[in-house]
Amino acid sequence: MASRREFIRRSFALSALAAPMVWAKSRKEAAAQTELAPPPDLFDAQALDLDFWLKPRTLSLVRPQTGERTRVLYWKDGEVIDSAYQELCHVLRDVNGKRAAPIDPKLFETLWGTQAFIERYGISQPLEILSGYRTEESNNRLREQGIPAARQSLHLQGKAADIRVPRLSAEVLGGLIRSFRTGGVGFYYRSGPSGGWIHTDTGLQRTWKG
Numbered sequence: 001m002a003s004r005r006e007f008i009r010r011s012f013a014l015s016a017l018a019a020p021m022v023w024a025k026s027r028k029e030a031a032a033q034t035e036l037a038p039p040p041d042l043f044d045a046q047a048l049d050l051d052f053w054l055k056p057r058t059l060s061l062v063r064p065q066t067g068e069r070t071r072v073l074y075w076k077d078g079e080v081i082d083s084a085y086q087e088l089c090h091v092l093r094d095v096n097g098k099r100a101a102p103i104d105p106k107l108f109e110t111l112w113g114t115q116a117f118i119e120r121y122g123i124s125q126p127l128e129i130l131s132g133y134r135t136e137e138s139n140n141r142l143r144e145q146g147i148p149a150a151r152q153s154l155h156l157q158g159k160a161a162d163i164r165v166p167r168l169s170a171e172v173l174g175g176l177i178r179s180f181r182t183g184g185v186g187f188y189y190r191s192g193p194s195g196g197w198i199h200t201d202t203g204l205q206r207t208w209k210g
Ligand SMILES: [Zn+2]
Pocket: 131, 155, 160, 161, 162, 199, 200
């Protein structure tokens, strides 16, 4: 709790940053473009105030692999709503291994914070979950296929997700998530329409490019 209080205190100090004002101008300029790519330094979660973290939390997620969509209020008045938590764990299940597992609630906090933050900038889209929990078999299969997957991946513990937001570059999305300072952030840049993805986890704070 001490670190959370410290975090909030720091957030107050930084809340005077007028990021939305600055971004308002460039958003108009960006509107004509297909890629929403504000300068990453404008996406700084440290500018958030206490009110932000006290709001009820609704997450909108989509699993492109299965076509599932969910929009669920999962946290309110400081408490996780169990039925909604179970639903989110189901969405983040291993769709290849057909197994669900408990997901670290801190991961949902990062996902919600990310979604709620970018909504302030008029980007209102479900987060695409490319991968959530993975069984060891599924993780090994990815490795055999040459897809990035660490042997001791935090996906195996329900502490990681690979995500994407359509039209938002991996650099901007990852920069925002890194600014939450809640764990590891992997940047996976890819050319083509997918534009890459971001790995986010609740492990040690670290950043890498894959
Ligand atoms: Zn990952």
